[in-house]
Amino acid sequence: MPSATTDRYMKVDFYRHNLDDACIASLVGATKQIFISTGPKTQEFEAAFAVYLGVPHAVGTMSCTHSLYLAWRALKVGVGDEVIVPAMTFVATIEALMLTGAAPVFTDVDLRSGILDPAAVEEKITPRTKAICPVHLYGTMAPMDRFRAIADKHALLLVEDSAHCVEGRGPGFAPGALSDAAAFSFYATKNITCGEGGAVATRHAEVAHKLKLLRNHGINRTAIERFNDKVSGYDVEESGFKSNMYDLQAALLIPQLAKIDVNYARRAAIVQSYNDAFKDAGLILPYVPPGHKSALHLYTVRLPDEQKRDKFMVALTAQGVGCTVNYRPLSSLTFFHTQLGMRDEDYPHATAIGATTVSLPLYPNLTDDEVAYVIDSVRKTARNVL
Ligand SMILES: Cc1ncc(COP(=O)(O)O)c(C=O)c1O
Structure with a gap:
């Protein structure tokens, strides 16, 4: 465990992770399974994370950056589309979007919270606007009820950058509850972490299905399905990417979710x-x-x-x-x-x-x-x- 006070320059580090004996035991246990890539531990984490959020589906990924990219791809946002994003966020929010070919439309934030301002968003809507991407800055949720109303009025998609917000809740809503997808980060400094990791939560079964396909090269049968069914064949349904969470990451996350x-x-x-x-x-x-x-x-x-x-x-x-x-x-x-x-x-x-x-x-x-x-x-x- 890193120490704050030994021979280090800082008396109090900006951040120290909190991986305890339970995490280490869980990781060691996972290394003894056949599947160290995406397998039963990833499924266990996904199920527990969905329950924790109260959202039907969670799909584990490599990072929040991957999560955001996959979410845009699953929702068919890309070239020719505009997406309204806050001018105050980490660069990943924008990079993941731009990778799809869509154009970010930067919009100012509320001065007190730093969160995307619904009134400013309405002014930026054009016929090319396809989606809004609020960021739950510092862990406080954007006013998703207001964004839901705007999205309904203008037939827009909603993707939440929830990198900072696992435990945060709005009045009556959790990340993923009112949107098409919410992207999470388990990066080294996040509230639960496996060094690098992420997830997408969604209400929509078809989006979850698509995310699972896209995170694995568009392959329609996962390695564990092929192993369990003793079948080696698969098809590639569309061009995907390599973004899957794997069991060593999930093994570190499961005990943290429990506490x-x-x-x-x-x-x-x-x-x-x-x-x-x-x-x-x-x-x-x-x-x-x-x-x-x-x-x-x-x-x-x-x-x-x-x-x-x-x-x-x-x-x-x-x-x-x-x-x-x-x-x-x-x-x-x-x-x-x-x-x-x-x-x-x-x-x-x-x-x-x-x-x-x-x-x-x-x-x-x-x-x-x-x-x-x-x-x-x-x-x-x-x-x-x-
Ligand atoms: C607001 C925000 N979005 C996205 C990300 C990207 O997360 P990751 O490092 O898991 O890709 C971060 C990372 O800190 C972030 O702060």
Whole structure:
């Protein structure tokens, strides 16, 4: 288990994973099966994940990037289609879409939550619009009920980027419940992780079927089906990709899903301590709309301007507290302004968030002493910088 305090530079790492003995035992057990690729463990995880979300189907993949790409392909979004996406997200949301040939239509976000703004989305709809892709930023769900109404009104598809949001819920809805597909990440820093991994949840049996085909080269009989049926033949129904979750990933995820509420409770306690300690520190604290349960993936605070934010980060880092920016706005990144013509001034809220935001350590195995150290350092630094 990596240590926060040995000979490392950071006193409190920005992130440390939480793979425990149960995960390691499960992984070792999986290595002793015949199937180490997609087999019974993947099926077990998919079934448990679907139950956890309360959505009928979950399909395991290599990553959220793969999940998003497969979801667009399964829904036949591609060349000639426009998809409305937020200007504040991680680059993967856009890359996966562009790989299909569809055009991203960047749209500004709500200033308090950083989440795609339904009113701004309606203004971007054209006859070529095929879909909307809300991102559940930091773990708080987008207003999916409002996006559902917009999608119904204009006959659009809805795909959720739920990379940050396994445990998050809106008032009466979970990721995957109101959309055509929701894509999840099990990357190294996510709330449940297998290093790299992902899944798609969907209400639609035909989309789940298509995803399973597409994640395996378009092959219509999986290796385990061929093994069980003692038949070696298969057909390729369409051009797919290689994106399948495999059993070693699933073996790491299954025990984490079983204790997801315990780890959530620990993060919630840390968030409560941070919120209490920072309420008079002059920082803008994370916003969770009424009626929502955030997945509490990232704890992001905002400072008044970019100069103060940068000073704050330098000072915190010097005290050994890991921190990072989630995210620099897409319009500030070279590819997006030189190749796609994005301009900061067209996305004032995303630009303002990107210039002022900083994420602090938040993970279940932060010790009480580390939480206290983060709190002291943040309060002291805020006093000096503000
Ligand atoms: C919002 C968002 N979407 C998509 C991804 C891509 O996830 P993955 O690394 O599993 O492909 C990430 C990764 O951090 C993300 O933050």
